[in-house]
Amino acid sequence: MRRKTALAGAATAALALVLSACGGGGGSTQQPAQSASGDGAQPAFNAALTQVFNPSTKKGGTLKAANYSDWDSLDPGDTYYGYSFNFGRFYWRTLTTYKPGPGPDGNTVVPDLAEALGEASDGGKTWTYKLKSGLKFEDGTPITAKDVAYAVARSFDKETFPHGPSYLNELLDWPKDFKGVYKTPDVDYKSAVEATDDTTVVFHLKKPFASMDYVVQMPMSAPVPKDKDTGAKYKEHVISSGPYKFEKNEIGKGFTLVRNDQWDASTDPLRPALPDRIEVQVNVNADDLDNQIIAGDLHLDIQGTGLQPAALGKVLPDPALKARADNPTIPRLWYASVIPYNKPLDNINCRKAVMWAADRVANQTAFGGPVAGGDLATNVLPPPIVGQEKFDLYATPESKGDVNKAKEALTACGQPNGFETTMTYRSDRPREKALAEAMQQALSKAGIKLTLKGFPSSSYFSDYAGNVDYVKSHNIGLAAHGWGSDWPDGYGFLQAIVDSRTIRPAGNYNLSVKNDEVDKLIDQASAELDATARAKLWVEVDKKVMEDASILPVVWAKSLLLRGKGLTNIAYNEGQSMYDYILLGVE
Amino acid sequence: MACPATGQATRPVAVLTYIIRRVVGAFAMLIVISMVTFGIFFVVPQWAGATPEAMAARYVGRAATPETVHLVAERLGFNDPVVVQYGRFVKGLFAGAQYDYGAGVEQCPAPCFGYSFISGQPVWPDLVDRMPVTFSLAIGAAVIWVLAGVSVGVISALRRGSFFDRLSMGTALAGVSLPIFFTGMISLVVFSYGLGWTPPGGAWTDLAVNPLQWAYNLLLPWITLAFLFAAGYARLTRAGMLETMGEDYIRTARAKGLRERQVVVKHGLRAALTPILTLFGIDFGLLVGGAVLTETTYTLPGLGQFAILAIRNQDLPQVMGVVLIAAGFVVVASLIVDLLYAVVDPRVRLS
Numbered sequence: 001m002r003r004k005t006a007l008a009g010a011a012t013a014a015l016a017l018v019l020s021a022c023g024g025g026g027g028s029t030q031q032p033a034q035s036a037s038g039d040g041a042q043p044a045f046n047a048a049l050t051q052v053f054n055p056s057t058k059k060g061g062t063l064k065a066a067n068y069s070d071w072d073s074l075d076p077g078d079t080y081y082g083y084s085f086n087f088g089r090f091y092w093r094t095l096t097t098y099k100p101g102p103g104p105d106g107n108t109v110v111p112d113l114a115e116a117l118g119e120a121s122d123g124g125k126t127w128t129y130k131l132k133s134g135l136k137f138e139d140g141t142p143i144t145a146k147d148v149a150y151a152v153a154r155s156f157d158k159e160t161f162p163h164g165p166s167y168l169n170e171l172l173d174w175p176k177d178f179k180g181v182y183k184t185p186d187v188d189y190k191s192a193v194e195a196t197d198d199t200t201v202v203f204h205l206k207k208p209f210a211s212m213d214y215v216v217q218m219p220m221s222a223p224v225p226k227d228k229d230t231g232a233k234y235k236e237h238v239i240s241s242g243p244y245k246f247e248k249n250e251i252g253k254g255f256t257l258v259r260n261d262q263w264d265a266s267t268d269p270l271r272p273a274l275p276d277r278i279e280v281q282v283n284v285n286a287d288d289l290d291n292q293i294i295a296g297d298l299h300l301d302i303q304g305t306g307l308q309p310a311a312l313g314k315v316l317p318d319p320a321l322k323a324r325a326d327n328p329t330i331p332r333l334w335y336a337s338v339i340p341y342n343k344p345l346d347n348i349n350c351r352k353a354v355m356w357a358a359d360r361v362a363n364q365t366a367f368g369g370p371v372a373g374g375d376l377a378t379n380v381l382p383p384p385i386v387g388q389e390k391f392d393l394y395a396t397p398e399s400k401g402d403v404n405k406a407k408e409a410l411t412a413c414g415q416p417n418g419f420e421t422t423m424t425y426r427s428d429r430p431r432e433k434a435l436a437e438a439m440q441q442a443l444s445k446a447g448i449k450l451t452l453k454g455f456p457s458s459s460y461f462s463d464y465a466g467n468v469d470y471v472k473s474h475n476i477g478l479a480a481h482g483w484g485s486d487w488p489d490g491y492g493f494l495q496a497i498v499d500s501r502t503i504r505p506a507g508n509y510n511l512s513v514k515n516d517e518v519d520k521l522i523d524q525a526s527a528e529l530d531a532t533a534r535a536k537l538w539v540e541v542d543k544k545v546m547e548d549a550s551i552l553p554v555v556w557a558k559s560l561l562l563r564g565k566g567l568t569n570i571a572y573n574e575g576q577s578m579y580d581y582i583l584l585g586v587e
Numbered sequence: 588m589a590c591p592a593t594g595q596a597t598r599p600v601a602v603l604t605y606i607i608r609r610v611v612g613a614f615a616m617l618i619v620i621s622m623v624t625f626g627i628f629f630v631v632p633q634w635a636g637a638t639p640e641a642m643a644a645r646y647v648g649r650a651a652t653p654e655t656v657h658l659v660a661e662r663l664g665f666n667d668p669v670v671v672q673y674g675r676f677v678k679g680l681f682a683g684a685q686y687d688y689g690a691g692v693e694q695c696p697a698p699c700f701g702y703s704f705i706s707g708q709p710v711w712p713d714l715v716d717r718m719p720v721t722f723s724l725a726i727g728a729a730v731i732w733v734l735a736g737v738s739v740g741v742i743s744a745l746r747r748g749s750f751f752d753r754l755s756m757g758t759a760l761a762g763v764s765l766p767i768f769f770t771g772m773i774s775l776v777v778f779s780y781g782l783g784w785t786p787p788g789g790a791w792t793d794l795a796v797n798p799l800q801w802a803y804n805l806l807l808p809w810i811t812l813a814f815l816f817a818a819g820y821a822r823l824t825r826a827g828m829l830e831t832m833g834e835d836y837i838r839t840a841r842a843k844g845l846r847e848r849q850v851v852v853k854h855g856l857r858a859a860l861t862p863i864l865t866l867f868g869i870d871f872g873l874l875v876g877g878a879v880l881t882e883t884t885y886t887l888p889g890l891g892q893f894a895i896l897a898i899r900n901q902d903l904p905q906v907m908g909v910v911l912i913a914a915g916f917v918v919v920a921s922l923i924v925d926l927l928y929a930v931v932d933p934r935v936r937l938s
Contacts, residue, residue, distance in 0.1 A: 066789070070896070072648060073706075080648035158655035159662050160689035163648035166655060182689040231689025232707045251708050252896075253888045281789050283896055284886045288775060288788035295780035297787040458901055462644035463637055470636075496650045504653050507644040 056568035061586035076219035077155035092222035098575025106574035124208030145195035147223035243273035274585025296565035304578025306559030349413035351549035357406035366434035374555030387535025418447020421477025427454030490538020639665035701904035720889035731813035740824025762818025771884035789886035827859030872920025876913025
């Protein structure tokens with residue numbers, strides 16, 4: 001089912017090598033065959049995708065990292081960026097986390113604070129996690145199940161923590177009168193989450209849900225000591241449960257992490273914790289950041305989304321630089337929503353006409369081509385999602401569109417001469433603009449006339465493409481869109497963009513899929529506890545959406561990441577869809 | 588301005604009333620600016636049909652539920668009429684405000700520019716914290732560009748048509764034409780990443796911590812920024828000097844037997860300096876309000892970078908803060924320039 005299965009063996013072997021070497025916590029005598037300092041690794045294109053590049057167990061040094069933007073929040077209960085989830089594991093530990101390292105099983109979860117993955121009971125409505133022993137916060141106080149339950153409960157308050165995911169708000173059975181730990185401190189929330197003893201956390205869900213192990217790898221499950229909790233100000237000094245703690249934190253400028261001497265390596269086989277210090281600068285000029293990585297002044301681009309266009313032009317033609325790059329397919333789909341709210345696109349045949357008329361190669365080119373953009377997408381789920389299958393319901397010669405089939409569909413729709421509609425895109429995203437232009441050109445051959453309208457990213461979903469009234473009153477028929485998964489299974493990728501019950505007046509991410517059968521399948525899939533059967537059901541959802549012709553896939557995105565000079569132990573992790581930050585070290 | 592020609596005793600009074608009038612005018616200007624900024628932020632989206640929820644949706648995480656958006660709209664006060672929101676902002680400036688951070692309430696003393704919609708950090712300390720960076724950048728660059736620009740301009744004017752004149756005016760043309768994000772990036776690539784002479788982007792050390800490191804880190808931004816401005820000053824000085832050096836009084840000065848240096852500096856340059864001073868006041872005022880492009884290019888954590896981030900994030904309290912500070916600096920700088928006129932140009936003093 002999954003691509004890259006052939007590589008699994010080699011990758012797992014390499015990973016095992018690194019992890020066994022790292023697990024000893026410093027005094028280990030086990031050494032990998034490679035030099036301990038990581039010197040002398042031969043750089044090669046894609047070298048960190050299937051194995052650890054420049055493996056090392058050498059501790060010490062300063063990891064210099066930078067972010068061209070800033071965190072939404074450093075608070076584990078209030079953050080929703082992929083890089084924040086990845087990087088945060090330096091200073092927090094969650095119940096589960098992605099299996100560290102390269103290779104295809106990087107998108108599976110393994111226990112972190114917990115001794116084992118969650119135990120489901122009551123048909124998937126109750127999930128129990130047992131904590132390891134010997135866990136401590138940076139101040140030496142033990143981490144108990146109560147701290148985990150409290151952390152989950154505090155993240156419920158979306159007025160104080162508006163940025164974080166709301167999965168647990170929706171999944172857990174919260175008491176009616178619970179408004180958060182600050183506003184209603186006396187309300188007992190044990191109907192949602194409770195610590196039955198010092199090491200047992202129990203989650204009570206409203207209905208059966210199978211992907212709980214993925215949900216609790218998100219930082220809402222990172223423990224927060226109640227007596228140190230300062231609400232919205234906690235992000236200024238997060239109490240560490242991981243191998244590093246904050247030495248200095250200047251919000252808007254950067255921060256420094258140093259070793260947390262209370263972290264016990266024997267409780268944590270996943271984190272080698274190699275550098276002594278981690279220095280982070282934020283709001284760094286994006287192009288300059290790339291230049292600094294190229295020159296070796298910085299080790300790591302924290303966003304992990306890849307090089308800027310300016311640096312792409314420099315890296316790809318230069319063999320020495322290209323050898324330092326990795327080009328993974330990430331769990332992100334760029335696509336066009338085909339919106340059924342206005343006539344004649346409310347008719348499925350008119351939507352199918354759009355599918356047939358689109359020139360997919362031109363669309364891929366608009367998105368940067370096969371290296372900088374991504375693989376040509378034929379369906380919704382991207383390849384790194386667990387259990388993904390590739391299929392194509394609208395195959396055309398050389399994927400360049402089929403005018404005849406489009407015209408047949410138009411006739412079936414009662415619009416033999418085509419129709420007019422508007423396509424939106426984010427005006428500050430040149431690739432979306434190029435996509436809109438490519439669509440305009442391709443669709444015009446079938447008689448479908450597109451008017452293009454660009455809007456700023458910041459209000460695209462709140463005021464325009466994601467605003468139902470606006471879409472209806474301005475005859476919006478197509479909208480450029482992109483989506484990355486919160487976690488790499490069907491629910492994590494699809495729920496927000498294809499479940500019609502998420503549609504609300506404004507701020508929608510599901511712009512176009514309104515199909516009862518899709519909704520039914522989602523319910524069925526999310527309650528299925530058998531992993532294989534569940535993956536199959538998500539593929540069914542994918543097929544149903546493609547049959548509905550309300551999403552036109554463009555590319556399964558690829559990123560082009562550059563390995564920093566002097567960085568050791570680099571591996572691309574499928575779950576994080578960027579380098580696995582907790583493994584990194586410096587020469 | 589309406590100064591009695593003979594009234595030496597009344598002059599301080601006149602100057603004082605002048606200053607008071609200007610300060611009151613400046614205040615009025617700041618109020619208008621704050622209203623306009625507020626209006627652009629709140630009224631314009633409302634015309635476009637944005638609801639309080641739609642506006643609050645900018646400040647939540649992805650895939651936030653309608654309840655979250657509603658709570659945030661309520662917390663940020665978007666449901667109140669714009670006038671009430673503006674009133675709250677002004678009240679915060681003069682009387683301070685309170686901020687509920689969930690686990691408690693924090694007092695935000697006046698001048699309270701509010702709390703960031705995104706990070707929840709108070710705006711005023713951030714502004715104060717970033718001022719030294721921008722000041723350092725502006726002052727260092729100003730020294731370089733005034734010295735370089737004016738001297739090149741003077742020499743060019745005195746040796747009009749010479750090789751030096753042509754070369755420097757050609758360079759000056761390049762200087763005013765090339766945007767800083769271009770010269771900045773190029774100079775970083777060449778001097779920092781190529782030759783390794785200067786530190787990489789993002790280097791900043793406080794003057795009080797290590798003055799040498801401070802200057803070393805700022806050297807490249809200073810020169811890049813000064814290059815842009817010096818060019819304009821050189822051209823302006825040259826034009827001014829050419830004009831003054833042709834005046835009758837210069838001939839008279841020379842006829843009196845004054846040394847050439849005195850003629851040039853005391854009589855020529857002094858007259859040519861007046862328009863440069865005006866320009867300098869406005870340029871410098873703008874710059875201390877935030878050298879937007881330079882700070883963004885070199886990742887310097889100053890007011891300019893702050894302004895760009897605030898605008899990009901649509902973070903109104905931060906935008907208001909930085910706009911008012913920048914406007915304040917421009918107003919103050921132009922006031923100082925007006926007062927300095929009297930020093931440089933006796934005609935102003937006597938009229």
